[in-house]
Amino acid sequence: MERRWEEEQNDIGGEDPEEEDDVDWRMPSALGSPSIKAPSMLIQPSSSIAHRSETCLQSKLGHSRTIVHIDLDCFYAQVEMLRNPTLRDKPLGIQQKNIVVTTNYVARARGVSKLSYIKEALIKCPDLVLVSGEDLTNYRETSTKVTELLEQFCPLVERLGFDENFMDVTKLVESRLTSTDSKKLVHIGHSYESDAQIATQCQCGCRDRLTMGSHIAKEMRDTLKSKLGLTSCAGVATNKLLAKLVGAHHKPNDQTVLFSEWTDSFMQTFTKLRQIPGIGHSSGKKLKGMGIQNLEELRPTPVSTLADQFGKQQAETMLRLAHGVDDTPVVSKGPPQSLSDEDSFKKVGTLPAAKEMMTGLIKNLIKRLRSDGRIPYTMRLTVRKYVPGSWHRESRQTGISPNLFQKHDDASLLEQLLEVAVGLLQKLIDTNRPFHLTLINICFTNLRSKVTKGAIDSFFSKPAVKPKGLVTLQSQGMCDGKTGEMEVHSSKDDSIANELGDLPAANTEVVDKMHFGTVSGHKPREEERYVIKHKQKQPSSSGSVASFRTSVNVTGKVEAEGSKSFFKKLGSSPSNKSKSLSCRGELGTARKPESVATGLREQSSWTVDTARDAPEGEFDEDNSLLLEEAIRSSQNVALKQPSKRTLEESSSHDTTECSVDDSLAKRLKNDSDHETKPTTIKQNMEEIEIPPDIDRSVFNVLPSNMKEELIADWEREKRRREDECLLASSSQNLPKNKKSSSSAKKKQLPAVRNTITKYFKH
DNA sequence: CGGGGGGAAT
DNA sequence: ATTCCCC
Ligand SMILES: Nc1ccn([C@H]2C[C@H](O)[C@@H](COP(=O)(O)OP(=O)(O)OP(=O)(O)O)O2)c(=O)n1
Ligand SMILES: [Mn+2]
Ligand SMILES: [Mn+2]
Secondary structure, three states: OOOOOOOOOOOOOOOOOOOOOOOOOOOOOOOOOOOOOOOOOOOOOOOOOHHHHOHHHOOOOOOOOOEEEEEEOOHHHHHHHHHOHHHOOOOEEEEEOOEEEEEOHHHHHOOOOOOEEHHHHHHHOOOOEEEEOOOOHHHHHHHHHHHHHHHOOOOOEEEEOOOEEEEEOHHHHHHHHHOOOHHHOOOOOEEOOOOOOOOOOOOOOHHHHHHHHHHHHHHHHHHHHHHHOOOEEEEEEOOHHHHHHHHOOOOOOOEEEOOHHHHHHHHOOOOOHHHOOOOOHHHHHHHHHOOOOOHHHHOOOOHHHHHHHHOHHHHHHHHHHHOOOOOOOOOOOOOOOEEEEEEEEEEEOOHHHHHHHHHHHHHHHHHHHHHHOEEEEEEEEEEEEOEOOEOOEEEEEEEEOHHHHHHOOHHHHHHHHHHHHHHHHHHHOOOOOOOOEEEEEEEEEEEEEOOOHHHHHHHOEOOOOOOOOOEEEEEOOOOOOOEEEEOOOOOOOOOEEOOHHHOOOOOOHHHHHHHHHHOOOOOOOHHHOEEEEOOOOOOOOOOOOOOHHHHHHHOOOOOOOOOHHHHHHHHHOOOOOOHHHHHHHHHOOOOOHHHHHOOOOOOOHHHOOOOOOOOOOOOOHHHOOOHHHHHHHHHOOOOOOOOOOOOOOOOOOOOOOOOOOOHHHHHOOOOOOOOOOOEEEEEOOEEEEEOOOEOHHHHHOOOHHHHHHHHHHHHHHHHHHHHHHHHHHHHHOOOOOOHHHHOOOOOOOOOOOOHHHHHHOO
């Protein structure tokens, strides 16, 4: 069934009679374990509202966390005003086809709202200045800078769209409170209050934490302004939902904190279903179908009533959100898991026209992929066919050979990707008959680093083994370590690998190559996916550490490749970046000579698919700095230079110190044992596991923010691997010929993502 | 009159 | 591959 596009404040669209609520925003229902343990402090009594006694409505985290949410003001419009300051005092609308996607606040004062039609907007404001916003490049790049800047404050940053970030600043707050006399601490910015209640203050300590959170939020916003010229709104609360909701209370360019005793009265100010992020078009409609028209009716509803329609899990989540309860952790997602480009149009009705459109999209995507440095293993084509009254989309996807990206110049790459796209198109429509498309989207997913984490890690780890010839393979489907032998052939340059898109990304490039080369055109069954495992420990010769990819080719020919462009990037433009960025390039040369020349890499399933792709002497000589220098320069993350831009209302804080999470230093206090076994470090109640191939002595001297990122990285990968194992083993139990093997849905494990990678970018 | 992205669950 | 969610 066609759903009306999700209108915000307007009443457009036609065929679907039922009405919708306004208001934007939504939230991911992130899962995973909470980032912190249950609070040792008192758990606040929940509200006095009777229906709250449903046990699932109780937060397990109480008020233990401090969360900051930052949302940029009229984001696209702000970016355009930055590029062209003469727009600042004019009503500005950002145009995508016939839509004004956002407006600056001058235009809003004139009544031009977000997501309205050009026509309406021009009626309300004839002198509205329109700037095209169909190309998101600038917005995307600005968005990335924002997130990277915020990551300097704390390691836990979660993006939502291009203009929002959640930060879990709990630890930062904690460390600041221990070194501060919290007694006469006053919050910065607004605090939510209502006259409906004279609440007694919560005694669990959250007030001080939230207050400190508001100071941190202010610093973040000031830094965004001084470093990037961007104004923003912040919300501070004890969970993501509340932080996001409360931040909108004072807009633009302002901030609001929600002290916990106000939570219930605050939540009661929301009455429409769609005001809760997480209750979308479909859920809203379903609820209304059940006779639940608004939040007041939803909140007292028993979970059991909702569980029929939504399932127990989703029902509980919805109810909790409706009460302002949200224990989902802030999760750093790392670099994007997909890159896509699309265009919509009146009509594309011929194959040449479709090819031209797709060519344009692919060209842009190649540029973005080159700049990203990773390689996609899957391409998806989505089209919208013209059917009056329908905006249905259909998609097809296929695996693509990494060889395309590694061994071809952009021209031939484009050529071949276009052929792949045409192949997908032909699965969607009969290109020999007349057709009518109104949208084409091309999406690259399954992104994996040419030089994976293993290579980055190995900069400061003991050298990888240099495997030869036969390798030992381990079945991916099981985690029991069962191994077998398999000869590896050099692969052809197939542009399409059937069903590669269904391969779990945890597999190595080598695996995929084997798949291409040895079982090409054959749908992989569970048992045919392999992960490289080192046959035995082998000493490596200094300086040249063959990548696994290379060594597989060794059976045919050695081609040192893979990480070259990556290292090139390292050297490329350090000047243009912040100091912390420039230090990153040096990591490549930061290997201690002795750790290069000596030592064995321990075999470990933990590192089994990251142990390859080690550097091969392709460092750019121009960029060699010493490790010590690199670290020194990154430690004083110098966000102190005044902004180059002198925008009018430069805030009072032209120079704001960028604080890095200093609690890490305590947690990583050096027990100077240099072990090769997995090492653990006390982190509050948790333990951090350091992969066995990491040289602790080098790790230890890294700047704390870099350590944080690496740890986050390792844990992310470990989680993915575990998920993968779980999924694989569970589907393994399915009957052989069932849909398990036919189109076996591996959880499409997101590309091997290294947040640390960005340290080397550009 | 119906952008142009993204992520996760199913 | 689709649906649902978010901006
Ligand atoms: N359906 C949507 C919603 C948003 N955006 C884009 C345009 C916005 O500029 C940006 C951020 O969305 P917001 O909802 O935060 O809106 P703004 O930042 O523009 O305005 P505000 O100042 O209200 O946050 O995302 C979009 O393209 N399509
Ligand atoms: Mn937003
Ligand atoms: Mn915004």
